[in-house]
Amino acid sequence: EAQVTQNPRYLITVTGKKLTVTCSQNMNHEYMSWYRQDPGLGLRQIYYSMNVEVTDKGDVPEGYKVSRKEKRNFPLILESPSPNQTSLYFCASSSLLRDRDHEQFFGPGTRLTVL
Amino acid sequence: AQTVTQSQPEMSVQEAETVTLSCTYDTSENNYYLFWYKQPPSRQMILVIRQEAYKQQNATENRFSVNFQKAAKSFSLKISDSQLGDTAMYFCAFMKHIFNKLTFGGGTRVLVKP
Numbered sequence: 001e002a003q004v005t006q007n008p009r010y011l012i013t014v015t016g017k018k019l020t021v022t023c024s025q026n027m028n029h030e031y032m033s034w035y036r037q038d039p040g041l042g043l044r045q046i047y048y049s050m051n052v053e054v055t056d057k058g059d060v061p062e063g064y065k066v067s068r069k070e071k072r073n074f075p076l077i078l079e080s081p082s083p084n085q086t087s088l089y090f091c092a093s094s095s096l097l098r099d100r101d102h103e104q105f106f107g108p109g110t111r112l113t114v115l
Numbered sequence: 116a117q118t119v120t121q122s123q124p125e126m127s128v129q130e131a132e133t134v135t136l137s138c139t140y141d142t143s144e145n146n147y148y149l150f151w152y153k154q155p156p157s158r159q160m161i162l163v164i165r166q167e168a169y170k171q172q173n174a175t176e177n178r179f180s181v182n183f184q185k186a187a188k189s190f191s192l193k194i195s196d197s198q199l200g201d202t203a204m205y206f207c208a209f210m211k212h213i214f215n216k217l218t219f220g221g222g223t224r225v226l227v228k229p
Contacts, residue, residue, distance in 0.1 A: 031215045040124070042206055042219030058216070090160060094215050102148070102215055106160035 002027045006091050006107035013081055014115050021076045021110050023091030029105070030096040032074040036060065037088040037109075046089075049074055050096065081114040088112075117142045117209050121220035128197045129228050135182075136192045136223045138207030144168075146212035149183065149190045154204040154222075163205070166190065168212075197227045 004025045013019055025032065033048035035058075045058030049068040063085055065077040074093075078085060091107040118141045128134035140149070151163040166174045166183050173181050178195045194201055207220040 033216070035217075035219075040221045042119070042121075042221045043208075043217070044219070045216055048216060088158065092160075092217075096215060102210070103162060103165070104215070104217060109158045109160075111158075 002105065004091055004093055004105050004107040006089075006110050008110060009108060010111045012113045012115065015082055016080050019078050019081060019112075021078075021089060021091075021112070023074045023076065023107060024072050025074075025091075025093040025105065026072065027093060027095075027105065028071065029093035030071070032068065032091065032093045033058065034064070034066065034074070034076045035090045035092065036085075037090065043090060046076070078112075081112075083114050086112060086114050117144070117211070117218045119207055119209050119218050119220035121207055121223050123223045124221070125224045125226070127226040127228055128194075130197055130199060132197055133193060133195050134197055134225060136194075136205055136207075136225070138190045138192070138220055140188050140190065140207075140209050140218075140220075142188070142209065142211075144211050148210045148212065149181075150208040150210065150217070151179070151181070151190075151192045152206045152208060152219075153201075154206065155200075155202070160206075164192065194225070199227050199229060201225060202227045 007022045034046040035043040037043045047066040049055045089110045092104045094104045147168045149166045153161045164176045182191045204222045208217045
């Protein structure tokens with residue numbers, strides 16, 4: 001089954017304690033990205049990756065890091081989380097090939113609370 | 116930069132009735148895609164319908180249809196014969212052609228009442 005998986009699904013942590021949210025896709029997609037969802041603001045892109053070792057900032061990158069060492073994985077790293085990073089996070093992937101549909105496939109979301 | 120605006124934070128509709136969600140966007144691009152996503156209480160993002168800007172014909176998917184007005188930069192979603200399972204948050208989203216980044220509106224919460 002084609003899917004995007006995220007772990008953990010829920011996380012409560014404290015300010016300053018480094019954490020990583022994992023994202024993995026099994027569709028051989030080139031493009032992967034992270035979004036955060038906040039009330040009234042919809043989803044906003046944090047970082048994206050066009051392929052292995054190619055990453056770039058989205059609209060709200062401050063306080064986050066990413067890496068793309070393998071095509072299937074795109075972890076989101078919060079080195080020193082703060083309460084304003086309390087949010088719902090989504091990973092998404094899609095194909096960049098010109099002859100493929102560019103539909104975004106979303107993971108199930110990770111609810112993060114930073115105390 | 117593109118912006119997407121959903122002016123209705125919440126809407127309610129009686130079961131079997133029709134509801135229309137509005138969405139406007141701002142872009143200087145000519146080739147792009149527009150989407151409506153549904154987010155039920157499970158929080159999963161579900162693609163409802165997509166529209167390619169170069170197609171003049173409005174997209175339809177079963178009970179869901181759009182009214183795409185390219186000149187006015189408007190992209191409304193009509194839900195016909197509303198069902199209880201349509202209760203969800205709905206997001207309008209824009210994507211530049213072949214760029215893959217989605218820009219979302221703030222969302223409209225739809226409540227279908229029995």
